Amino acid sequence: xxxxxxxxxPVLLFGTLPGLVVxxxxxxxxxQTLTYFRDCLVEWAVIVAGFAFFLGMFNVLxxxxxxxxxxxxxxxCSLVLLLAALAAWVPSVLPxxxxxxxxxxxxxxxYVISPLGASLAALLVFTLALAAFxxxxxxxxxxxxxxxxxxxxxxxxxTPLANLEWLADIRDWVVNVPGMxxxxxxxxxxxxxxxxxxxxxxxxxxxxxxxx
Amino acid sequence: xxxxxxxGTANRRGSRFCNECGAPLPMRTxxxxxxxxxxxxxxxxxxxxxxxxxxxxxxxxxEESGREQAPIKGLSLPTIPLEEKQEQQVEDVAxxxxxxxxxxxxxxxxxxxxxxxxxxxxxxxxEPIEPVEIPDWLRxxxxxxxxxxxxxxxxxxxxxxxLEEALAVPSPAVGExxxxxxxxxxxxxxxxxxxxxxxxxxxxxxxxxxxxAAPEEAIPATPAPAxxxxxxxxxxxxxxxxxxxxxxxxxxxxxxxxxxEWLSGLEAEPAPPSAPTTPAFExxxxxxxxxxxxxxxxxxxxxxxxxPGWLEVLRPRPEATEAPAEEGPLExxxxxxxxxxxxxxxxxxxxxxVRESALSPEISEVSVARAQLLQSLLARPVETPRPxxxxxxxxxxxxxxxxxxxxxxxxxxxxxxxxxxxxPREDIPTLTKPAEAPEAGRRIEFQRLKRMHDVIQxxxxxxxxxVAFEYGPAEAEELxxxxxxxxxxxxxxxxxxxxxxTRPEGKTVAARLLSGIIASEERYTETxxxxxxxxxxxxxxxxxxxxxxxxxxxxxxxxxxVLTAQPGPLRWWVExxxxxxxxxxxxxxVAGLSAALEPAASPYLDVSxxxxxxxxxxxxxxxxxxxxxxxxxxxxxxxxxxxxxxxAIVGLMTLGAVLYALGGSRRRKK
Numbered sequence: 001x002x003x004x005x006x007x008x009x010p011v012l013l014f015g016t017l018p019g020l021v022v023x024x025x026x027x028x029x030x031x032q033t034l035t036y037f038r039d040c041l042v043e044w045a046v047i048v049a050g051f052a053f054f055l056g057m058f059n060v061l062x063x064x065x066x067x068x069x070x071x072x073x074x075x076x077c078s079l080v081l082l083l084a085a086l087a088a089w090v091p092s093v094l095p096x097x098x099x100x101x102x103x104x105x106x107x108x109x110x111y112v113i114s115p116l117g118a119s120l121a122a123l124l125v126f127t128l129a130l131a132a133f134x135x136x137x138x139x140x141x142x143x144x145x146x147x148x149x150x151x152x153x154x155x156x157x158x159t160p161l162a163n164l165e166w167l168a169d170i171r172d173w174v175v176n177v178p179g180m181x182x183x184x185x186x187x188x189x190x191x192x193x194x195x196x197x198x199x200x201x202x203x204x205x206x207x208x209x210x211x212x
Numbered sequence: 213x214x215x216x217x218x219x220g221t222a223n224r225r226g227s228r229f230c231n232e233c234g235a236p237l238p239m240r241t242x243x244x245x246x247x248x249x250x251x252x253x254x255x256x257x258x259x260x261x262x263x264x265x266x267x268x269x270x271x272x273x274x275e276e277s278g279r280e281q282a283p284i285k286g287l288s289l290p291t292i293p294l295e296e297k298q299e300q301q302v303e304d305v306a307x308x309x310x311x312x313x314x315x316x317x318x319x320x321x322x323x324x325x326x327x328x329x330x331x332x333x334x335x336x337x338x339e340p341i342e343p344v345e346i347p348d349w350l351r352x353x354x355x356x357x358x359x360x361x362x363x364x365x366x367x368x369x370x371x372x373x374x375l376e377e378a379l380a381v382p383s384p385a386v387g388e389x390x391x392x393x394x395x396x397x398x399x400x401x402x403x404x405x406x407x408x409x410x411x412x413x414x415x416x417x418x419x420x421x422x423x424x425a426a427p428e429e430a431i432p433a434t435p436a437p438a439x440x441x442x443x444x445x446x447x448x449x450x451x452x453x454x455x456x457x458x459x460x461x462x463x464x465x466x467x468x469x470x471x472x473e474w475l476s477g478l479e480a481e482p483a484p485p486s487a488p489t490t491p492a493f494e495x496x497x498x499x500x501x502x503x504x505x506x507x508x509x510x511x512x513x514x515x516x517x518x519x520p521g522w523l524e525v526l527r528p529r530p531e532a533t534e535a536p537a538e539e540g541p542l543e544x545x546x547x548x549x550x551x552x553x554x555x556x557x558x559x560x561x562x563x564x565x566v567r568e569s570a571l572s573p574e575i576s577e578v579s580v581a582r583a584q585l586l587q588s589l590l591a592r593p594v595e596t597p598r599p600x601x602x603x604x605x606x607x608x609x610x611x612x613x614x615x616x617x618x619x620x621x622x623x624x625x626x627x628x629x630x631x632x633x634x635x636p637r638e639d640i641p642t643l644t645k646p647a648e649a650p651e652a653g654r655r656i657e658f659q660r661l662k663r664m665h666d667v668i669q670x671x672x673x674x675x676x677x678x679v680a681f682e683y684g685p686a687e688a689e690e691l692x693x694x695x696x697x698x699x700x701x702x703x704x705x706x707x708x709x710x711x712x713x714t715r716p717e718g719k720t721v722a723a724r725l726l727s728g729i730i731a732s733e734e735r736y737t738e739t740x741x742x743x744x745x746x747x748x749x750x751x752x753x754x755x756x757x758x759x760x761x762x763x764x765x766x767x768x769x770x771x772x773x774v775l776t777a778q779p780g781p782l783r784w785w786v787e788x789x790x791x792x793x794x795x796x797x798x799x800x801x802v803a804g805l806s807a808a809l810e811p812a813a814s815p816y817l818d819v820s821x822x823x824x825x826x827x828x829x830x831x832x833x834x835x836x837x838x839x840x841x842x843x844x845x846x847x848x849x850x851x852x853x854x855x856x857x858x859x860a861i862v863g864l865m866t867l868g869a870v871l872y873a874l875g876g877s878r879r880r881k882k
């Protein structure tokens with residue numbers, strides 16, 4: 001009795017039943033009732049996902065706030081993180097379309113977030129170029145040479161270089177024949193995995209929402 | 213963990229080679245295989261190289277009295293169990309065995325090379341004594357003794373009592389010798405010994421136990437004979453149980469005169485050499501000559517028998533007797549099964565090769581002090597500090613490589629981007645040809661671009677278009693250039709754009725881009741850019757965004773444009789939009805993707821699938837779209853820089869491949 005109340009009723013109520021309702025809502029779109037419940041449950045899921053952001057932010061503040069309060073190792077970096085979070089959070093709570101809100105938003109995004117993001121992307125390009133330079137050092141084999149050739153053809157074929165259209169043809173074949181075949185396999189695997197996971201949740205064989 | 217001496221990588225304990233660089237890892241303490249000599253980590257039961265067993269059955273060590281031997285893990289150990297040894301010591305003390313006899317017993321015990329298990333079966337231990345191998349001194353011992361006994365001037369012991377005693381105590385010395393000689397070398401048994409044997413077929417009552425004949429003269433310290441040590445002929449002579457001792461006259465009384473005097477002299481010893489508790493050589497041990505000067509025979513005037521050479525060789529040296537007996541473990545399997553102590557594994561400590569020192573052998577005080585300090589340090593309890601991974605510094609070569617790559621990229625890409633500021637744009641050489649060239653029309657990429665263009669061209673003024681901004685600032689440098697020509701096309705068509713996103717920063721990214729585009733052209737109005745919506749939750753958020761967009765007062769979208777650099781959002785939008793809107797009313801979906809996402813989008817772009825109507829990928833696709841529409845934009849302007857950057861990276865790859873290929877071949881030659 002205790003196991004039924006503690007384990008199976010919550011699983012059935014909050015796991016299996018909502019899943020079946022949403023699934024039925026998609027499979028039987030003509031049913032207004034099912035569609036209504038489906039949309040309600042999806043909206044609840046979005047609210048829960050939004051609340052997860054709040055929990056994540058609260059956790060970050062708690063950990064780094066404790067580090068700053070006790071002056072533990074790395075407290076200065078934690079202080080910078082807290083100040084940055086505060087600076088990014090203030091514009092979002094100020095009344096919209098006010099001058100100070102627009103200014104803070106503009107400064108934060110255009111002079112902090114965007115340059116940092118672009119710098120990270122550029123750093124990734126540099127890292128990849130360095131790795132390509134040293135590829136044969138780590139993988140000095142025929143496969144390494146073949147990999148280098150494929151990378152070179154794909155890079156040059158992506159750019160419509162004048163008088164090198166044949167490279168673009170090779171690149172198109174690489175992307176659309178072996179590349180697409182591999183990608184289809186990945187997508188099929190993801191789809192089958194999703195179906196199996198959903199079935200396991202429906203029959204309560206897997207309970208990601210419960211520790212019971 | 214074992215830390216690689218070359219690269220500092222932490223490897224699992226027991227590893228032979230570094231997982232990172234492949235360098236052989238040091239093995240500081242190891243077991244050296246007795247068969248192949250390979251070093252194995254402590255704890256290995258079998259050799260890693262040849263599979264030989266390194267740790268046979270471990271048995272508590274055989275120790276000398278009062279000396280404890282520290283057990284060594286992984287080494288072959290002596291074989292006598294500690295409990296049995298303690299019992300044996302207790303028995304020895306109770307029997308009052310003298311030190312001389314103990315000494316004799318010990319070195320003979322070593323000759324046995326067997327365990328107490330074998331001692332429990334004396335018959336088996338006597339097997340090695342082949343009859344033909346009995347030395348002459350044993351055969352001649354009888355007559356010589358007789359002659360010695362006959363020497364005048366010496367005190368003659370009584371003959372009756374010692375003889376009765378000798379028969380009463382079925383000493384293995386006499387009985388076994390007689391029995392063995394009768395059984396094994398009957399032709400060479402002297403007559404005096406043969407006469408001692410009972411006649412065949414004699415009634416058992418004829419020889420009652422001699423112990424009953426002279427019980428008062430039995431020496432208390434005489435050890436109780438083991439049943440197995442009683443000769444068969446003596447056992448046959450024993451009277452039946454319950455029979456009165458007077459029923460038959462003792463045989464010893466009947467044959468006192470038949471026993472040679474040399475034997476009586478042996479029995480006259482105040483402390484006759486008691487048989488060892490577990491004699492291996494039955495009947496031989498008491499007759500073995502003791503140490504010179506301490507022997508009983510000399511004290512009695514008996515000529516000391518000569519020990520044959522083969523037995524003398526086996527006699528241990530004095531220093532050898534001090535060392536604990538090292539008996540190897542018993543092999544229980546394999547070809548060596550049944551053997552003991554065969555090539556035991558030894559503890560091996562790898563010592564790095566050290567050149568011979570040219571220093572003088574004189575030891576200074578400083579050296580002594582250092583040695584004492586080292587000794588004191590070694591005597592401390594071991595606290596193994598966790599070795600820290602060696603910090604791997606960047607070599608000059610690697611540093612040069614980094615600078616080379618960075619310099620090439622900065623000069624190539626930055627130079628092309630900065631060129632229009634220095635020289636007129638018309639003078640800049642064009643490396644690319646993104647125009648609608650005839651040869652480009654057959655390419656799949658261009659066909660997808662053209663389909664996308666046609667779909668957007670079909671959008672009428674006022675139609676709702678849902679634009680999903682699924683990228684952030686890190687991808688904005690590429691995707692803004694991709695999105696701009698598509699958004700301009702939509703605005704030119706008079707579409708009503710609704711911005712949605714499942715990323716928190718998507719709304720801001722969209723606002724920046726659309727504000728800039730609308731501000732750049734007077735024909736665009738702010739009303740064309742309606743609302744922005746954000747929903748977290750991945751696919752669930754996409755589902756709700758689609759639901760909201762189709763719900764009044766919103767107009768269901770005619771077209772969905774997905775702008776992303778990640779495969780996940782593309783899949784969500786394709787799947788959820790196909791799921792919600794079925795049939796004829798399903799909006800068309802087009803996409804502006806990063807160049808890296810083209811393989812992931814290819815399955816959706818298949819014409820037969822009909823999931824994505826069209827797409828453009830990367831800066832090249834955006835430039836081609838601009839050229840297709842007949843207006844060169846920012847993507848076209850940056851295409852040269854992209855081409856130069858790609859060429860530079862390919863050049864670096866080629867240079868690196870050549871350098872490392874040459875370096876590798878040079879190393880192989882060395």
